[in-house]
Amino acid sequence: MPERVVSDVVCPFCGCLCDDIEVVVRENRIVEVREACALGTAKFMSLSVGERITKPLLRVDGSVRQVSLEEALKEAAKMLADAERPLLYGWSSTECGAQAVGVALAEVLGGVLDNTSSVCHGPTVLATQDVGCPSCTLGQVKNRADLIIYWGCNPMQAHPRHMSRYTTFPRGFFRERGVKDKKIVVIDVRHTETARLADRFIQVELGKDYELLAAMRAALKEYEIPEKVAGVSRKDILEVVELMKNCQFGALFFGMGLTMSFGKHRNVDNAISLVKDLNAYTKFIIMPMRGHYNVAGANTVFTWETGFPYAVDFSRGYPRYNPGETAANDVLQNEECDAALIVASDPVSHFPAKAVKHLASIPVISIDFHHTPTTEISKVVIPAAVAGVEVEGTAYRMDTVPIRLKKVVEPPEGCLPDREILRMLLEKVCEIKGVETPVVKHA
Amino acid sequence: MTKHMILIKNGFVYDPINKIDGEKMDIAIKEGKIVDPKKVKEKEAKVIDARGKVVMPGGVDIHSHVAGPKVNAGRLFRPEDGRRQVRPFGQGLRAETGFSVPNVFATGYRYAQLGYTTVMEAATPPLKTRHTHEEMSDTPILDQGAYLILDNNWVIMEYLKAGEYEKCAAFVAWMLRSMKCFGIKSVNPGGDENWGWGKNISSVRDRVIYFDISPAEIIQGLIRVNEMLGLPHSFHIHCNNLGLPGSYTTTLETFGLSDGMPISPKVGERSQNLHVAHIQFYSYGGEDWKTFESKGDEVAKYLNNHSNITVCLGQVTFDETTTMTADGPFEYLLQSINKLKWINRDVELETSSGIVPYIYRPRSLVNAVQWAAGLEVALLTKNPWQIMMSTDHPNAGPFTRYPRVVKWLVSKKAREETIAKCHETLPNRSSIASIDREYTLYEVAVVTRASAAEALGISGFKGHLGVGADADVAIYDFNPEKQDPSREPEALEKALSRALYTIKRGHIVVENGEVVGDAPKRVFWADICFDEELEKQVLDELHETFAKYYTVSMSNYPISEEYLVGSTPIKITSK
């Protein structure tokens, strides 16, 4: 049986967007994945072993039946067009072309458009809007950084190749000896797998990151700080601050430990401010550890098309942005939205029960390739081809480097790219609404 | 291509490339091109009565930050700007947001409303250029192209330092072709590499850390490479020491580096080998902020003696805006002065960038001097073909203010009114109040379309209304027989702000100041190979650089043509 090896494949799992994957294909089936981590491998391999959806489904009165794509789209278009405040959510695990059609659809519908950043790095966006964000591409860190700090994130579990590919272990141009040329500091509430690889671990009390950041900023400016802050001794704080001040190039990576804990965007605000302060002494950058492989792309596309990165409300015809009022959890928990389109996402698994309860009570359309708890509650389920494996397109890495996703195998019959499905849906919605279909050039 | 025919009758035509200065004549359009009016029958054509109106070629912007990673980061971190100028979805148009950092739809629509049809993106970092193309492709109406930042590039610095110009040219050609870009851009040469360590460069003779090369060597090397390749546009630079008191000396030194260098385009008819962007931003004297003064007159004096240099203005418009540049260290300095939020985005092996909001106030002496410096260069440089309109959008103000800048150029009265609102010390720091020159409409047409088209090497088909040119036409509601720009500058500003008609490649895209449709788009890029054999050698060496120091695979680095809506390669045969 002839085998085909596709090289330099881009992994469509996490924000690392590793583009050195080798995929071995036999008779249009992926039989082996090389270089990828466990998460990436699981994604590539899941297509043939997982609970794949291959037929459009329509759920009526509790029973599910297979329907034609045409019927599914017609039903979906009607549900969306009939809604007063539809929610269009997901977008972070598909390519940018689909995202662009999504924006047009939201615009025509006067809907609320949100991506998964509202439940991951939304607070980082808010903090950036407050104080900015000095950052760089990952190669800058690889080639120059001699101090790496991971704060409230656990790359060994969530971004398994981050340390080996970009930060800690690789040799860089000015860091020829690799890890020997670098110091690694981990700040977390738990002594995680990542922490176990660090030169230094600082255990912060849960929910007190803001205090610790404030103490570090104070120490940096040579103010007196208390004996103990957020469970961390003054000695430890001063030593870490010294490390920061005296490095040649420092990089602080942070995750949900800051964005989800008490303080949320204020934690991130303070972390960014610390890094800004540090630039008076040395070179220092900060970067969020983006989760979904193209959540950065969703922010990027939404922004160039609407001006805003997430939580965009078109109910007045023009884009309005006010997280707290216009994010997915807001419109769900306040029981405002009366229909939902979910694209490549599973909010039923990842939203709080209160939001899920409302979602389960309204008509939902899912475009996805696997059965998930969200497809379980959906009235219409449309099977999609998998972006980055069965469909080409663009994705933006966590440092907003755009990379071309590859197609390595053909999708199952009847599974179309998200952007094609959305285009057809857009056309049908425009027909019902009696408006001209906007041309989406980008896709 | 549309067969649609349009006849624009009896307008006052300003078409400097064809030396037409307000002559009353007809302009005919067929299949997207300008044709001889005799070839279009009135009955078969849409007839536009342009009696008492100004007719010009579609505007050409040589330098504007409208698409790509830093523009979008500016949008993302300034929702307060996104809320400033909104317009709902409808009438076949997408929703608009943003004042200084408009979304892509507003960008296309608003340029068209000004009568502009061609806009060059001022700077794109290679590694993120795919993003720039995605945005350009999503921008309606406009023909575009982008300049590729290459000066702080490790590969180029190494080649130039070793004196390997041939190899450097082969690499630059591959980069332009792979990135689908139009020309070579330099931003604070050497300074951005040093910014990788939190440092900057302070003169063109400084050395870059580790790479041990000076900005002067980078600049001269890239001018040389640019001319070896024979690119349509010249080397395009953002000088060192931007924004600083006393920076005009660096500017004059940079000017001097182009002296005696060749001018050898293989496409187009430019007469410069150096384009200095947003000249206003480094036409300053003084020792510090207290003694800050304009040296626009000195800069103009140099330009008057050196026809091999062109500049665009970067004119300050007194707005709240968003500064954004690949000059990372400058933006760090700016945020340390104005204390507003700061984005920095270094790009591995290539460049950097920064973004900071900024509010220009006439009552601030520094801002007033900046405003005066730009106008001084524009008004004291004798040859308008060396001058191009720009606000370095959005750095000195949004492009939507071009009509206001024209108002200052055509009317001393308008300038005096603004001077009256400025800091009272301004007259001691600038000669602006004593300048009498007022641009004619012909000169306005030069600096807003013709000179840019020529400097870009695209004047064969852009920036004029001769037979065979692209049918890009702007019609403005201003009657030069009855109205005097000098005395009625507001009327001209209003007319230029909302074109009566904008026609792009034969499609009417604006009518009565409102956008009414789209037109086929083109994105220009230099399709060039310097020397196939040498290129192979260069790429072999490059594999190691990618494997070791980049974080993307070399095979995933080039951008395929499918990213470009209306991809328009400009074929250049070098050897």
Added chain:
Amino acid sequence: MTELKRLEVSLITGRTIEQGEAIEGRKMAQGYVEAAGVVYLDPEDMEELGVWEGDVVRVETDFGSVLVYARRSPDAPHRGVAFIPMGPWANAIINPSTDSIGMPSFKGVKAVVTPALGEEVLDARSLLAKLRGG
């Protein structure tokens, strides 16, 4: 009858490798329960509570209650902190409040853990059915 032991904790959620693998096409399978229907506790906390690896425990907050398997945390010591991987089990009980910024409070909700011997951990589908029913 002796009073049931209880452990007061702060609950956090987040990613794990196992959870990340399981969400790729196996959300409706048992593997997902084993990856995300679990709570990682500090071993000393477990001892105090009198539960062993694999025991079913009830985790209760102001916002709900859920049954999960107890697991010894590999990341100890973190007394008083409990970790449930992101997923429907965690989301049954976390604080949904978005603090006016759109982001629910996924980390740091006060919870009480009690042993629930003999009870059963629901799979994703049953959990959902329960939510919709209630």
